Amino acid sequence: xxxxxxxxxxxxxxxxxxxxxxxxxxxxxxxxxxxxxxxxxxxxxxxxxxxxxxxxxxxxxxxxxxxxxxxxxxxxxxxxxxxxxxxxxxxxxxxxxxxxxxxxxxxxxxxxxxxxxxxxxxxxxxxxxxxxxxxxxxxxxxxxxxxxxxxxxxxxxxxxxxxxxxxxxxxxxxxxxxxxxxxxxxxxxxxxxxxxxxxxxxxxxxxxxxxxxxxxxxxxxxxxxxxxxxxxxxxxxxxxxxxxxxxxxxxxxxxxxxxxxxxxxxxxxxxxxxxxxxxxxxxxxxxxxxxxxxxxxxxxxxxxxxxx
DNA sequence: TATATTGTTACACC
DNA sequence: TGGTGTAACAATAT
Numbered sequence: 286x287x288x289x290x291x292x293x294x295x296x297x298x299x300x301x302x303x304x305x306x307x308x309x310x311x312x313x314x315x316x317x318x319x320x321x322x323x324x325x326x327x328x329x330x331x332x333x334x335x336x337x338x339x340x341x342x343x344x345x346x347x348x349x350x351x352x353x354x355x356x357x358x359x360x361x362x363x364x365x366x367x368x369x370x371x372x373x374x375x376x377x378x379x380x381x382x383x384x385x386x387x388x389x390x391x392x393x394x395x396x397x398x399x400x401x402x403x404x405x406x407x408x409x410x411x412x413x414x415x416x417x418x419x420x421x422x423x424x425x426x427x428x429x430x431x432x433x434x435x436x437x438x439x440x441x442x443x444x445x446x447x448x449x450x451x452x453x454x455x456x457x458x459x460x461x462x463x464x465x466x467x468x469x470x471x472x473x474x475x476x477x478x479x480x481x482x483x484x485x486x487x488x489x490x491x492x493x494x495x496x497x498x499x500x501x502x503x504x505x506x507x508x509x510x511x512x513x514x515x516x517x518x519x520x521x522x523x524x525x526x527x528x529x530x531x532x533x534x535x536x537x538x539x540x541x542x543x544x545x546x547x548x549x550x551x552x553x554x555x556x557x558x559x560x561x562x563x564x565x566x567x568x569x570x571x572x573x574x575x576x577x578x579x580x581x582x583x584x585x586x587x588x589x590x591x592x593x
Numbered sequence: 594t595a596t597a598t599t600g601t602t603a604c605a606c607c
Numbered sequence: 608t609g610g611t612g613t614a615a616c617a618a619t620a621t
Contacts, residue, residue: 286599317617325602357600374617375599432600432617448601475611483600493599542598582613583599596621603615 286542287373288357289456289490290533291552295379296354298547299424302381303349303361306418311341315413318428320436323445343367343437344416356452356489366440372448374432376543380407383422386548394549396427429543452489456526461488466523470511478514478522479507480581488526494539497561497586499525506592507585508578532557560586 287295313319316333319340320326348364361369371377380394393404407425408415414426414435426435438446453469454461469487470478481487482496491499500507503521505514514522538544538552541562545551555562559569564577564586573590 288600372600374601376619428618429620430598430618473610485601584597594621598619599617601616603613605613606611607609 288492291538294538300352309419310417312415318413323442371435376429377433378427380425381547453486474512479585494561499529501560
């Protein structure tokens with residue numbers, strides 16, 4: 286489940302690997318996942334031949350200049366004033382294969398973080414878009430659930446991209462101050478704290494995994510309403526946001542579900558999870574059995590002894 | 594075959 | 608108007 290640290294991992298790896306590469310061939314296997322223009326791709330995305338042609342036509346011959354991120358959205362800056370916005374949603378993956386990796390893997394990858402996951406040959410049945418570069422290297426975009434998307438936007442239309450408008454501050458930036466966090470939380474007095482942490486308008490990029498982990502370290506249960514949270518507890522939550530996310534980036538992400546790095550390897554953050562996905566297991570700190578509850582329709586896990 | 598999964602948005606209601 | 612709560616949606620694995 287790519288959240289900020291997973292997306293950041295992919296951004297850093299791709300930025301390094303794609304910089305300066307020239308697109309020679311684009312293959313679109315799932316037309317519904319691509320778009321051109323700032324508009325939201327509608328749920329009833331039609332299979333439009335023209336749209337696919339424009340997508341391919343626009344990106345062919347362009348150079349990848351840099352890769353950046355806003356919240357969980359990847360932004361590929363292309364030559365000619367175009368950007369490609371990519372959301373991985375639940376199960377999106379990028380695999381970048383150059384001659385060296387091709388030689389090592391022969392094109393086969395174990396793309397699930399399970400001991401007996403089968404080796405998969407790229408492109409697989411879940412590969413929806415392929416970019417081939419002039420030097421022979423290849424970028425694969427995979428998505429088992431097909432919830433993700435890729436959309437090309439001209440820079441002069443970037444202001445009209447809705448999903449970029451309302452994001453709150455980036456938690457790793459200096460402008461994400463304790464005051465700004467307190468103010469944002471107190472606007473949502475009646476909501477549960479886990480929901481608030483996962484609200485991208487309050488703070489960008491935090492999802493189910495990292496909200497659980499942050500709340501564990503801050504010793505606050507996920508279902509507490511904001512109004513009942515003491516200032517020192519809120520202060521603790523703020524205090525742990527940055528280090529937990531940084532730890533995730535340092536470990537190259539959590540390979541929960543389908544997340545893999547751009548060479549197909551798994552992130553190591555799962556080793557450091559205290560509560561996420563640990564229901565029924567013993568708390569690493571106190572041995573109490575981890576419990577889970579529904580918060581805003583999502584599963585939140587917590588230690589009933591460590592978290593109050 | 595019913596269910597669970599998550600990020601995001603839509604919508605009704607107060 | 609805007610906070611709140613709920614549901615819907617995407618598609619697949621199990």
